[in-house]
Amino acid sequence: MRNLVRRTEVVIDLRALEHNVEEIRSKIGKDTEIIAVLKGDAYGHGAAGVYPMLKKCGITRYAVSVWKEGAVLRRSGCVEPILILGDTHDEEYENLIKYDLTPTIFTVEAAQRLSESAKRSNVVQPVHIKIDTGMSRIGFPAEKESVQKIKAISELPNLEITGVFTHFARADEPDGKAAAAQLEKYNRMIEWLQQAGVEVPLRHTANSPAILLRPESYLDAVRAGDILFGLCPVDEELWEQEDFRQVLSWYTYVAMVKEVPVGTEVGYGGTFTAQRPTRIATIPVGFADGYSRRLSNKGYVMINGKKAPIIGKVCMNQFMVDVTDIGKVSRGDTVSLIDQDISILKLADCIDCNVDEVVCAIAESIPRVYRQQ
Numbered sequence: 070m071r072n073l074v075r076r077t078e079v080v081i082d083l084r085a086l087e088h089n090v091e092e093i094r095s096k097i098g099k100d101t102e103i104i105a106v107l108k109g110d111a112y113g114h115g116a117a118g119v120y121p122m123l124k125k126c127g128i129t130r131y132a133v134s135v136w137k138e139g140a141v142l143r144r145s146g147c148v149e150p151i152l153i154l155g156d157t158h159d160e161e162y163e164n165l166i167k168y169d170l171t172p173t174i175f176t177v178e179a180a181q182r183l184s185e186s187a188k189r190s191n192v193v194q195p196v197h198i199k200i201d202t203g204m205s206r207i208g209f210p211a212e213k214e215s216v217q218k219i220k221a222i223s224e225l226p227n228l229e230i231t232g233v234f235t236h237f238a239r240a241d242e243p244d245g246k247a248a249a250a251q252l253e254k255y256n257r258m259i260e261w262l263q264q265a266g267v268e269v270p271l272r273h274t275a276n277s278p279a280i281l282l283r284p285e286s287y288l289d290a291v292r293a294g295d296i297l298f299g300l301c302p303v304d305e306e307l308w309e310q311e312d313f314r315q316v317l318s319w320y321t322y323v324a325m326v327k328e329v330p331v332g333t334e335v336g337y338g339g340t341f342t343a344q345r346p347t348r349i350a351t352i353p354v355g356f357a358d359g360y361s362r363r364l365s366n367k368g369y370v371m372i373n374g375k376k377a378p379i380i381g382k383v384c385m386n387q388f389m390v391d392v393t394d395i396g397k398v399s400r401g402d403t404v405s406l407i408d409q410d411i412s413i414l415k416l417a418d419c420i421d422c423n424v425d426e427v428v429c430a431i432a433e434s435i436p437r438v439y440r441q442q
Contacts, residue, residue: 077321077354079431081114083122083441085314087297090126092313093293096280101287102128104273106143106294108134108154113359113428114298117145124149132292136161139170152197152232156207162186171195171231175207180222187227197232198222199257204238204252211235211254216261220365223267231261232271237286241278241303247278252286252374262434277302281311300424301414308414317428319407319435323372324387325351326398335389336381341366348393350377352404355386359431360406363420364388371405372398 071080104129116133120142123131132152133139135375139151153172157165162183165172171409174180174196187194198219201208215393223230235255239247247387262269275286277295295302300317302308328348335341335349352370356362365382370390377390377398392398407413407427417424419420 071320073320073322075405075436077319077358077406078436078438079113080318080320080438080440081118082314082316082318083119083439085316086119086122086297087126089297089299090123090128092311093280093291093296097287098286099293102290103128104130104132104152104290104292105297106132106154106276106292108132108138108294109425109429110138110141110433112294112298112300112433115439116141117242117351118439119438120145120147130290136168136172139209140164140168143170148196150231164196165191166190166192171197171331173197173199173207174222174305175199175201175209177218177221180225180228184225184228192229193229195229195231196222197234197318198230200233200235200255202235202254202258203247204236206236206336208235211258213261215258216265216267219262220265220267230267232273233262233269234271234273234292237274237276237279237283240283240286241325242280243307244302244352245283248283248286252283275442281307295424298428300428302424305414306310307394315409315412317407317413318405319408319431321352321354321404323350323400323402325400325415326351327351333370336365337384338382340382341380342398345393347380347391348398349380349389350392350398350404352388352390353386354406355384357385357432358435359420360388361416361422361427361440363422364416368416369411369418371408371410372402377404390413 081352105123110116111119129149134155136157151170157172200211202211237248237251243391272288273290275291277437279286280291296313299313329343333343354360362383364379368379369376375395377392380391381389413424413427416427
């Protein structure tokens with residue numbers, strides 16, 4: 070049982086994070102770098118809080134979604150290269166320069182505008198080029214016509230291409246055919262670029278599922294996101310064979326316990342009706358905190374090491390559970406919302422979403438407690 074001093078808290082196990090880095094390194098070998106992907110505030114784990122451990126582990130490259138996430142890392146003491154994986158609005162180029170961030174470039178026009186900004190600031194701005202090999206999101210098409218556009222970018226003043234990458238759409242599929250086709254397109258583009266005289270200092274294609282399943286895609290660096298935090302990116306049966314550890318746990322407490330008679334309705338809409346005399350515990354967390362409303366009448370929590378099923382609808386900051394069958398339960402007892410018994414994967418399966426959605430939904434206002442357990 071945890072001794073909570075607040076309504077709810079998320080606990081980050083830094084030793085588990087360190088272990089996961091070691092697991093990744095054991096797969097990719099010493100010649101391939103790890104780019105730690107910390108988008109979505111490090112998948113809800115808190116980028117500023119996990120950065121010191123990642124630095125201690127020897128991670129020398131980072132990636133985020135938007136420039137503001139990069140600024141958070143810089144203010145946390147990060148001095149290593151930070152790649153912005155998503156788009157940066159035209160009016161925010163000055164922030165890239167201010168925080169020494171590396172944007173993803175996928176049009177000549179954007180590169181030209183960034184070159185002008187860099188020239189005004191008298192800096193050489195690093196950029197990574199994105200190749201679209203099958204995701205159909207952002208990126209230069211993987212075709213010969215894109216080569217001259219990228220070459221033109223390489224010749225712009227005050228810009229330096231420091232990497233070229235792509236992103237797999239289906240790297241988690243066991244047969245690997247779709248990922249292989251994307252990798253072939255990417256490698257062909259790299260060959261064409263080199264033939265055109267474009268230097269490619271850093272090549273990276275592998276995301277978390279590719280790290281597990283596609284060693285041919287490791288190249289110069291891999292982008293580790295999900296697996297860094299022990300989040301399953303592949304088929305569950307395959308995941309069970311791995312030794313990655315869940316980094317995040319989430320706790321709260323019992324606010325109230327009451328007994329109600331047969332026929333009592335519980336929660337909004339009366340979606341649960343007691344079929345027996347029932348002891349109900351009220352839990353002071355809800356969907357405004359990031360605890361999904363889709364868990365209504367189907368999820369469960371752990372109290373005193375036992376399952377307590379959710380009854381009624383999850384409210385904005387509260388929900389109710391049935392504790393009739395789990396012995397003595399009192400106000401103040403610790404409640405596990407996520408732990409080793411209620412894994413993030415189990416929650417995702419329960420509400421039919423992916424693991425990232427579960428952790429990224431946890432409100433930033435909830436304290437993150439960092440422990441080396």
